[in-house]
Amino acid sequence: MPLFEFVCSECGQPFEELVRSSNAISEVSCPECGSPKVSKKISTFASRLSGGVSSSGFSAASCAPGGA
Numbered sequence: 001m002p003l004f005e006f007v008c009s010e011c012g013q014p015f016e017e018l019v020r021s022s023n024a025i026s027e028v029s030c031p032e033c034g035s036p037k038v039s040k041k042i043s044t045f046a047s048r049l050s051g052g053v054s055s056s057g058f059s060a061a062s063c064a065p066g067g068a
């Protein structure tokens with residue numbers, strides 16, 4: 001499910017919207033003020049997934065020599 005993060009250009013309200021197709025993105029409007037002027041951000045799901053796997057602090061922390 002493509003969950004996109006948007007930010008309203010009018011009131012600055014951030015919100016998330018499930019978008020089935022790229023065409024539907026242009027039909028997204030702000031739930032706060034109803035303005036169609038919204039900016040799409042990178043999907044939180046995708047960014048969390050890739051970022052969590054590649055740049056997770058888990059392995060780095062366990063491999064750290066330790067300050068104490």
Ligand SMILES: [Zn+2]
Nearest residue numbers: 008011030033
């Ligand atoms: Zn708005």
